[in-house]
Amino acid sequence: MFVKAGKKTVRIVNLIENTEGKAGCISAHGLSFYIESGDRKILMDLGPSEDTLKNAKTLGIDLGAVDTVILSHGHYDHSGGILPFAEINNHAGIYMQALATGDYYADDGPDAGDERFRYIGIDKSIRDLKQVKLIDGDCKISEGIELFTIKNRTHELPFTNKRLLIKTGDEFVRDDFKHEHFTVLTEGDKKVLMGGCAHNGILSIMDAFLAKYGKAPDSVISGFHLMKKTPYRDDQVKDIEEIARELVKYPTYFYTCHCTGVDAFDIMKEIMGDKLLYVHSGDEIIL
Secondary structure, eight states: OEEOOOSSOEEEEEEEOSSOOSTTOOOOSSOEEEEEETTEEEEEOOOSSTHHHHHHHHTTOOGGGOOEEEOOSSOHHHHTTHHHHHHHOSSSEEEEEGGGGSOEEEEOOGGGGGGOEEEOSOOGGGGGOTTEEEEOSOEEEETTEEEEOOSSOSSOOOGGGGGEEEEETTEEEEOOOTTOOEEEEEETTEEEEEOSSOTTOHHHHHHHHHHHHSSOOSEEEOOOOOOOSSOOOHHHHHHHHHHHHHHTTSSOEEEEOGGGOHHHHHHHHHHHGGGEEEOOTTOEEEO
């Protein structure tokens, strides 16, 4: 558990991510956070499968009491638990960008043969759920809960995005990540910024937050999408180091996980010190 002092608190529990954490919790490639802010009970993303629901039960979290679900972007590893969740909770509004229902693919390279282009989008039947609320751009869900999107990126997309595609007709083009949005929680005088994978780039997201709210968030909780299956090239290590050098300038604590990857985290931690923490499956944050 990570704890910071304050009169009012936001409780955030990682229901699932890639690495082992609390005993009894399943780890898997994906992400889900349970959030208590004021009197609201929120899920941001639902991981790759119903394993997210199993972890919630292990952690003693009643998903039937959740009133709001936010899907950060249109990928399977963040949405796979939505249909099982809807079977036990049919009243929570599920907010997603309308573009999150698009045809998103990963290019696994020529060695994959006929399986080179792999579908990584959401289950299309999610769109038909009565509680789904498709939105276009920024959205205020309620007092203290907002979603915002990137209008103009100020930095290059993360190098790991190059293999992520949109299928349009018979053609594959680079994903522009217009289907991604970010959650802002306001509790008292604190603002918490939450993302799924930060595909738009964490530095661009921070710049957009500053432009919208006038100051940096107190805390950021997000994957940074820097993970690779193969070793980093020297130029990629330099990119990761530069991101860390920019982030450490903010008066902000960063909590990361999932698609950041342990190797990138270790590189960033050397620069950011106690301003960067890793959140494992089952871990809890009190802000």
